[in-house]
Amino acid sequence: MTQDQWRLCRACAVLFYDGLHGTGVCVASPSGHDGSASANYALAHCDDDDIGEHGWRWCHVCQQLHFDSLRAGYGGAGWCPATGGRHSSQGSRRYSLFCSSAGGLPPGTQVGWRWCEPCQSLWYADTSGGNRCKNGLPHEATRDYKNQYSLKQV
Numbered sequence: 001m002t003q004d005q006w007r008l009c010r011a012c013a014v015l016f017y018d019g020l021h022g023t024g025v026c027v028a029s030p031s032g033h034d035g036s037a038s039a040n041y042a043l044a045h046c047d048d049d050d051i052g053e054h055g056w057r058w059c060h061v062c063q064q065l066h067f068d069s070l071r072a073g074y075g076g077a078g079w080c081p082a083t084g085g086r087h088s089s090q091g092s093r094r095y096s097l098f099c100s101s102a103g104g105l106p107p108g109t110q111v112g113w114r115w116c117e118p119c120q121s122l123w124y125a126d127t128s129g130g131n132r133c134k135n136g137l138p139h140e141a142t143r144d145y146k147n148q149y150s151l152k153q154v
């Protein structure tokens with residue numbers, strides 16, 4: 001089962017959910033995330049035996065997709081631009097992503113997505129738009145996990 005209405009923010013480069021609570025909170029745009037130049041992306045809800053990387057959740061405060069590292073037992077900051085604290089996974093479904101180290105990247109999906117260390121969010125590294133994370137710095141791929149991700153466009 002999949003859920004669409006996920007979009008790339010042209011101001012900060014994260015993936016965010018655009019289908020429910022408006023445009024969330026964006027570190028680079030006072031009016032929230034900007035999906036105006038984005039494709040429509042569909043994410044898979046995961047069952048335990050799904051191919052792909054598990055542990056991804058939706059933050060209902062900022063609307064970003066993030067890796068819930070606390071739940072997965074890693075620690076990690078998971079900086080939320082809305083609160084300055086951790087992202088919330090409250091009310092989120094569970095998502096699995098196509099990942100280079102967990103089943104591979106299927107043909108026909110869009111490559112170039114990475115996992116950011118400071119914010120634990122999925123961001124698009126090949127964007128010509130803005131790229132902004134904590135403290136005005138750009139997103140930074142996780143040091144220990146050089147995973148590549150890909151997304152399905154609908």
Ligand SMILES: [Zn+2]
Nearest residue numbers: 009012026033
């Ligand atoms: Zn944004």
Ligand SMILES: [Zn+2]
Nearest residue numbers: 059062080087
């Ligand atoms: Zn958040």
Ligand SMILES: [Zn+2]
Nearest residue numbers: 116119133139
């Ligand atoms: Zn980041």
